[in-house]
């Protein structure tokens with residue numbers, strides 16, 4: 326009974342699962358928190374990984390390991406492999422202007438970027454962070470000999486090397502950089518050079534099914550994946566499935582056998598973790614919308630759910646546009662959140678809670694529509710991420726998304742996907758191992774197009790964010 330380990334180094338925490346490589350049965354798990362903020366010393370992720378591995382009973386007895394992680398973050402290394410500056414995370418918006426500049430500078434603009442890399446640069450993507458670094462921290466840019474993503478760096482640390490030439494990644498992570506083409510399966514070093522003025526070392530891109538090396542204990546190391554690609558692998562999605570993840574980000578994504586290239590930039594044309602593609606639309610405002618509501622209402626997250634479920638659909642006319650962190654889909658990095666439609670007779674805690682849940686879900690419904698515009702067929706939604714634990718999110722999602730919603734039994738689907746990849750690297754078969762899929766609980770509700778219509782009216786009315 327060989328064991329495998331999967332890691333999810335996500336925005337808010339690090340999760341580790343140890344599973345039986347043959348059956349997929351979970352044997353042990355661990356978790357440790359990450360620091361808050363959008364600029365983080367990667368050493369904090371390493372420390373959290375050690376703590377989570379410790380809580381999971383160690384990984385010295387596993388035969389194979391894979392690491393999945395939050396996408397896009399920029400980790401810069403010097404020629405000796407030391408970290409040059411804090412990593413800028415996917416939700417750090419300081420490179421918004423750089424993103425627009427890059428779109429303007431490439432002949433053909435957004436459409437040319439979409440054709441070249443599957444995606445139009447947004448402040449989230451690594452390529453824009455590199456431009457920001459070149460313009461704002463030229464000394465750090467000069468010291469940068471290699472650039473990689475959070476999971477690439479953790480995998481590299483697990484190998485115990487400091488040689489930047491040994492950095493590895495996978496297709497899904499490479500596709501989130503903005504300088505790799507999913508359709509061609511190759512780096513676009515010309516675009517990296519355009520953004521950064523030079524071409525640092527970038528990780529080699531491992532195939533989904535093969536080991537890229539060994540960790541210090543001798544276990545095989547899989548190529549790893551971006552968290553959303555790993556979730557699709559962990560859930561064992563089938564055609565017609567759209568995964569909606571309510572973590573720090575809100576994400577709608579689906580596995581596709583053909584690459585997408587959306588010139589509007591709403592849908593990113595990423596690669597998946599099986600050799601296919603992963604069209605994806607992502608908001609900056611996921612589960613923390615509910616935390617903001619809880620703070621406003623002076624209750625906990627279950628309290629938000631109870632209040633929201635006690636209100637009528639449409640929250641008596643209240644609409645909450647949830648751009649607390651600015652927004653990425655639509656591309657409004659400078660936007661702030663707002664509550665619209667307040668009257669004396671509808672300004673109640675129940676309506677505010679309801680409007681928060683509906684606003685979160687309407688943003689995700691817009692992401693789902695964007696996926697459909699790129700040819701994705703949506704027959705059912707698999708709802709995952711921390712926010713999927715919220716009873717109001719589960720119950721209101723089918724009405725607003727207009728599809729049946731299935732919530733998998735409690736689990737860590739990103740870490741599970743990484744574990745499944747680790748098992749795949751171990752058995753070397755042409756397809757990932759057949760593991761039992763999660764039990765799914767189905768939620769249905771009548772469609773509520775009027776809630777989305779009112780949200781669409783309010784969505785345009787936000788004002789720019791300012792620092793208090």
Ligand SMILES: Nc1ncnc2c1ncn2[C@@H]1O[C@H](COP(=O)(O)OP(=O)(O)O)[C@@H](O)[C@H]1O
Pocket residue numbers: 335336337338571572573574612613615616626627709710711712713714715716
């Ligand atoms: N019952 C709940 N209701 C709403 N939000 C929840 C609930 N339980 C956890 N969360 C939220 O889920 C988020 C963590 O989810 P997770 O998917 O692990 O995020 P990430 O992958 O971005 O680190 C936190 O913001 C937390 O507040």
Ligand SMILES: O=C(CO)[C@@H](O)[C@H](O)COP(=O)(O)O
Pocket residue numbers: 335336337394395396397415449501551552553570572573574575576605607611
């Ligand atoms: O930027 C994206 C997808 O493009 C995010 O989905 C990040 O990958 C972070 O994910 P979570 O920590 O919210 O799971």
